[in-house]
Amino acid sequence: MAETENRPTNFIRQIIDKDLASGLHQQVKTRFPPEPNGYLHIGHAKSICLNFGIAEDYQGTCNLRFDDTNPAKEDISFVNSIKQDVHWLGFEWSGEARYSSNYFDRLHGFAIELIEKGLAYVDFSTHDEMRELRGTLTEPGTNSPYRDTDVETNLQAFAKMAKGEYQEGQCSLRAKIDMSSPFMCMRDPVIYRVKFAHHHQTKDKWCIYPMYDFTHCISDAIEGITHSLCTLEFQDNRRLYDWVIDNITIDARPRQYEFSRLNLEYTVLSKRRLIQLVDEGHVSGWDDPRMPTIAGLRRRGYTPGAVKEFCKRIGVTKMDNLVEMGMLEACIRDDLNANAPRAMAVLEPVKIIIENVSDDHTETLQAPNHPNDESMGKREITFSREVWIEAEDFREEANKKFKRLVLGKEVRLRNAYVIKAERVEKDDAGNVTAIYCTYDADTLGKDPADGRKVKGVIHWVDAKTAIPAQFRLYDRLFEVPNPAAEENFVDAINNDSLVTKQGYVERSLATASVEDGNWQFERTGYFCCDKDSSDEQRVFNQTVGLRDTWAKIENK
Ligand code: ATP
């Protein structure tokens, strides 16, 4: 089947194939478990494509579960943005969205079960004392003086914790595992702590909250997740994941598998750092088109297809690496080259006055929407006495390599006529303010009759019908490939990551909107309309340039 051949293969899918073949599982159940404390980024897209992609390909299911055990940092606005982003990528979760907080009652019950089994105790050591006793990677830890408290006393203390009778930090519930384990996470980890915080789901019901390691595995078991996929930093924690499941009374036996997280050059993919960029105003918000967030990529003009293609190309392994930005850009460029209609825009305009066209003349011409795809149809553009061209497309003098407009020479206006530059007008500072030209009326859709060769073609916009536009050109957000490795990553921000230009677009884009998708502005790049557009002007974001300029920058 062609469909199967198209599927990616990776070590996780091999494990699933084996588990299905051996009959260990009849159906695959995965989950995507974001913490609602920020917007999703391209790294999350990797995890989303993996979890939802597996569910799709194996006719299984994938849950969306908000991992909401830290109310102080979470917010309902993040819950909503996460749902929107998963949908935008084209995935549908199984049933309602779930929350770890749905299971707080059962988690509380399992904590009591561990206490009753002598496998958990309330520790009144301070934070610092606990750290002292934890030991180091090379030295074992030391047992807490509270480690051997009897079951009854522990049950009473835990009940008091839940009633709010202790202060934050005064005590916590710890699993009783092994203070000399080579895995730090197994040295009697805290599984419940006191926190007087309002929770976006459970409101003020709880003043104790379970820790991630205790919550995640139990939530997986409750939901019947078969393969719990997470990133490599949780490799050691798998011991704790298994220990909790092995020591509570629950039927399901989920298994955790780890893969390497996505790191992308010239950006940061840690929520803590992304929050800092937003809070300190280094970017305009979570959806700033320079941000590696799904919301930022969407506003920049990335398509769900390009993001998914990127996730497919990078694959899923256990090897940590830093993926080149060019790889992400290649995906959107491939998509838009095939699918984006063409249009004309002038980003840095200089005026052309065609002296042998009368003032009141306006002509309607046809322009193909795609040079290689007739099915995309044609649009109308207008031509009259005054047109805008790019300032950089004109020179008073130039050698033969400059195939654009030169004084005394000819060039073709794309989809229109051949013009010849006759003379220029300049301001006091010597800047060209207008270029006076003549046109050859017998060159529409054909070469000049007398056999003159006109090699250059430039884009243009009719001044009479042009729509004012702002163009936002984006560069990498950071000056170094791995900003996370810097002492202070914000010092590595590229101050020229946003350049704004004021120009014009052709009349057909007068009502361009965010919903319209992208255009290729001929000879310039791929653009999409931004929500900042107003009645005064359209605003366009450059999604990506026509060619990969990254390699070039690298060698400078
Ligand atoms: P951060 O380190 O940015 O705060 P996180 O892991 O705390 O990320 P979560 O909301 O907990 O963020 O992530 C939800 C899921 O997405 C987890 O399973 C996590 O492993 C996965 N994930 C997060 N970042 C990446 C990444 N860069 N590459 C692949 N998967 C990721």
Ligand code: MG
């Ligand atoms: Mg996390």
